[in-house]
């Protein structure tokens with residue numbers, strides 16, 4: 543009789559975990575906002591923390607390739623899919639206790655923002671409209687309009703592959719769109735976020751509602767809710783790290799908070815409106831790519847590669863993707 547592969551063994555061991563839903567050959571395009579990507583050999587999800595932790599333990603032990611995803615709003619999955627195990631934690635409870643809020647990692651970030659506003663807790667209004675869940679927002683230190691998830695975090699509970707642990711804000715090592723969780727994953731030792739605790743100063747709910755409403759109107763125009771996209775594709779650049787040629791080209795009014803929008807360089811490199819197959823660069827925003835219908839991950843990679851080449855040749859800058867790749871045989875941020 544044929545010996546079981548690591549993947550088959552992992553699948554068998556995952557199926558034994560109560561409260562974990564396991565499917566085979568799960569199409570990943572269904573789980574990404576871009577609507578791209580082939581199947582995951584094995585897909586497991588659960589809203590139960592202990593089941594998620596046990597699933598991570600078992601896939602780690604199997605030696606099969608694996609990855610954790612959130613709501614798939616920042617992912618590009620290969621057309622061939624992912625020949626391993628994809629896990630998702632769906633625990634989504636949010637608890638408010640005075641000026642402290644605890645949220646499970648699978649809660650929508652918007653649910654946390656809304657809960658804070660309605661409880662009169664100030665600080666996350668600027669993040670209104672950022673898609674995705676709380677865990678992924680911490681992983682990538684998501685933010686917008688002057689607010690970042692790192693601003694109000696006091697504690698994060700996570701699984702390091704051996705034990706469930708807690709860390710304070712300092713231990714999260716937050717930087718611009720980066721955290722210790724992201725760096726660990728890049729080193730192949732992921733820490734999986736389970737829940738987090740936040741502390742807020744008091745604010746005026748009416749004012750916060752108004753601000754959130756205005757931000758949502760602007761964002762809906764930039765990213766219509768049915769747009770198959772991932773927000774900004776490339777990271778903005780720190781002005782002080784730019785090479786001399788690029789620095790000289792950037793007018794001072796473009797620099798905001800020490801950063802230059804990647805869109806500024808892309809625009810000058812003629813990005814707007816470029817097309818590869820079904821993937822396009824928005825005519826309005828040079829750092830927004832979207833699936834206009836029938837796009838493939840190969841089209842996306844070709845177009846992103848073309849944009850990087852143009853910016854490199856014109857400004858001597860290497861743009862870095864903010865979006866994450868799955869199934870391309872590489873670990874990406």
Ligand SMILES: Cc1cc2nc3c(=O)[nH]c(=O)nc-3n(C[C@H](O)[C@H](O)[C@H](O)COP(=O)(O)OP(=O)(O)OC[C@H]3O[C@@H](n4cnc5c(N)ncnc54)[C@H](O)[C@@H]3O)c2cc1C
Pocket residue numbers: 575609610611612613614615616617631647671672673674675676677678679680681682683684685686723733734735736765771772773774866875
């Ligand atoms: C229209 C649009 C607008 C956007 N605007 C913004 C913006 O203004 N600001 C901004 O910062 N981002 C923005 N984004 C990007 C995206 O919303 C964020 O990156 C978001 O945090 C991704 O959340 P997700 O749940 O979809 O994660 P996914 O895309 O599913 O995963 C992202 C990463 O998070 C990791 N991850 C997920 N869950 C966990 C966990 N529990 N523990 C550890 N790692 C985990 C995954 O491994 C993966 O590497 C935008 C995206 C879209 C589509």
